[in-house]
Amino acid sequence: MKISLQPTGALQASDRHAEAFKALSHLTRLQVFFLLAAAGRELAAGEIAAAANVPGPTLSRHLDILRRSGLVTSRREERYIYYTVAPEMASELVRLLVACC
Numbered sequence: 001m002k003i004s005l006q007p008t009g010a011l012q013a014s015d016r017h018a019e020a021f022k023a024l025s026h027l028t029r030l031q032v033f034f035l036l037a038a039a040g041r042e043l044a045a046g047e048i049a050a051a052a053n054v055p056g057p058t059l060s061r062h063l064d065i066l067r068r069s070g071l072v073t074s075r076r077e078e079r080y081i082y083y084t085v086a087p088e089m090a091s092e093l094v095r096l097l098v099a100c101c
Contacts, residue, residue, distance in 0.1 A: 028054060032059070043082065045060070
């Protein structure tokens, strides 16, 4: 279901946005997202785990949910996985929130 938030129809909420908001509804995922956004660069999963004080397997599950929702991207380099905020999705969510307020 799409809901037009502007008369022009330029900005529309979608299922993809709902999934992103759903992913952020968990405190740990929200904290990890804020950590990545504040870093402004890629962080290795180990760096995120240490900074967020979250065990590796738990963090892996949360990062996967954030990645599948489009909020973060990942890349593998040798045995490390690096994560960063997906700026286009973050920007879309902000625009949606601002448009409805």
